[in-house]
Amino acid sequence: MTKLYRNAAIAEAIGPELLLDQSVLVDDRKIVWMGPDDDTPEAAAKAVVVDAGGATIVPGMVDAHSHIVLPGGSHWIDRIDDPTDDLLQVAEENGELAHRAGTAWFRDVGSPPRDGKALALRVRDAWEGRTDRPYVRAAGAWISKVGVLPSTIDVEARDADELVAAVEQQLDDGADLIKLYLDGPDPDTAPWTAGEVERAVQAAAKRGVTVTAHATRLEGARSGVLGGVDCIEHGSVLDADLAAEMVKRGTFLVPTLGVMASWETFAATTTMERFAGAAGKAALAARNTAAFESVGLARRAGVRIAAGTDFGGGSLRANQMAWEIECLVSAGLEPWEALGAATVTGGELLREPGAGKLQIGGPADFFLVHGNPLDDPSALWRVWKIA
Numbered sequence: 509m510t511k512l513y514r515n516a517a518i519a520e521a522i523g524p525e526l527l528l529d530q531s532v533l534v535d536d537r538k539i540v541w542m543g544p545d546d547d548t549p550e551a552a553a554k555a556v557v558v559d560a561g562g563a564t565i566v567p568g569m570v571d572a573h574s575h576i577v578l579p580g581g582s583h584w585i586d587r588i589d590d591p592t593d594d595l596l597q598v599a600e601e602n603g604e605l606a607h608r609a610g611t612a613w614f615r616d617v618g619s620p621p622r623d624g625k626a627l628a629l630r631v632r633d634a635w636e637g638r639t640d641r642p643y644v645r646a647a648g649a650w651i652s653k654v655g656v657l658p659s660t661i662d663v664e665a666r667d668a669d670e671l672v673a674a675v676e677q678q679l680d681d682g683a684d685l686i687k688l689y690l691d692g693p694d695p696d697t698a699p700w701t702a703g704e705v706e707r708a709v710q711a712a713a714k715r716g717v718t719v720t721a722h723a724t725r726l727e728g729a730r731s732g733v734l735g736g737v738d739c740i741e742h743g744s745v746l747d748a749d750l751a752a753e754m755v756k757r758g759t760f761l762v763p764t765l766g767v768m769a770s771w772e773t774f775a776a777t778t779t780m781e782r783f784a785g786a787a788g789k790a791a792l793a794a795r796n797t798a799a800f801e802s803v804g805l806a807r808r809a810g811v812r813i814a815a816g817t818d819f820g821g822g823s824l825r826a827n828q829m830a831w832e833i834e835c836l837v838s839a840g841l842e843p844w845e846a847l848g849a850a851t852v853t854g855g856e857l858l859r860e861p862g863a864g865k866l867q868i869g870g871p872a873d874f875f876l877v878h879g880n881p882l883d884d885p886s887a888l889w890r891v892w893k894i895a
């Protein structure tokens with residue numbers, strides 16, 4: 509079917525400027541033309557017209573840090589042990605929620621192994637070709653040093669040889685990327701040296717796959733960056749030297765600030781000591797301040813920042829990308845830069861040239877909102893429709 513989305517604004521997050529009086533012609537789920545209303549080609553005469561007056565077309569978002577088989581909420585950690593069928597059902601709900609909220613891509617960065625294989629890989633394969641679900645690139649299982657995470661939810665290694673073997677196993681299972689867990693049992697020591705991380709990165713690179721690293725502490729992040737991972741997840745504590753090194757190497761940062769913003773809401777909506785108790789609130793406030801400062805520092809240094817909710821592996825829900833974008837703005841990104849983090853930069857991180865962009869000849873992965881998200885991220889909560 510041919511559809512003409514007529515008289516919309518377009519928010520491509522490559523600058524602060526909103527384009528007005530624009531039309532987009534879609535045929536067979538591809539963008540075949542886009543431009544000013546007045547230039548609409550003859551070919552559009554037979555198209556079904558969608559009067560998009562007053563709405564803004566936004567490229568489908570890339571949730572660069574997601575856990576598609578997990579539900580989020582204040583009990584997110586408990587849910588990792590739920591039965592396999594329940595988690596598969598959760599994935600379906602997440603896929604639908606995110607699709608309807610404007611997310612076109614999931615970068616899944618860890619799921620529990622079930623029946624010998626990370627569960628998100630199964631979901632990725634099941635969604636192949638579905639137009640009502642985001643595209644999925646999935647990391648397989650978390651790979652961590654023995655003794656850090658409960659052994660039922662991750663794949664563990666005792667030494668660098670086992671680390672490389674764990675990477676090979678995830679690749680054999682079909683992982684699109686590799687996720688290392690670089691928080692260790694001792695907060696001030698990285699679980700693996702940069703040299704050990706580098707062995708894992710090289711093993712993956714031989715098969716054309718990148719490695720990313722969970723690191724909420726400085727030493728783990730440093731090991732990851734110096735070891736050659738392509739991205740630091742969370743990066744809650746960075747310093748100027750490390751940010752400069754990330755710029756030099758082109759290492760991405762996916763901050764997931766929304767997790768802490770959501771924990772702050774749990775102080776009011778739960779009675780859990782961790783969130784509502786005085787000590788819990790003070791610890792959270794300190795962590796929050798450090799994480800927002802790290803993002804500000806990274807942004808000023810010029811680190812490439814992509815947006816991810818951490819839904820499921822953290823407490824956000826699958827349809828809350830807007831929340832993360834609002835947090836990135838609070839941390840110092842211009843609203844259009846924050847939308848860029850959620851679209852074009854996420855696509856670069858995935859190495860998917862069409863992701864997060866509107867291009868003639870590219871897929872019609874866009875959604876329509878009310879308001880100008882290049883100026884006001886809350887517009888992204890006001891989704892009208894998905895193309």
Ligand SMILES: [Zn+2]
Binds near residue numbers: 573575617618818821
């Ligand atoms: Zn996560």
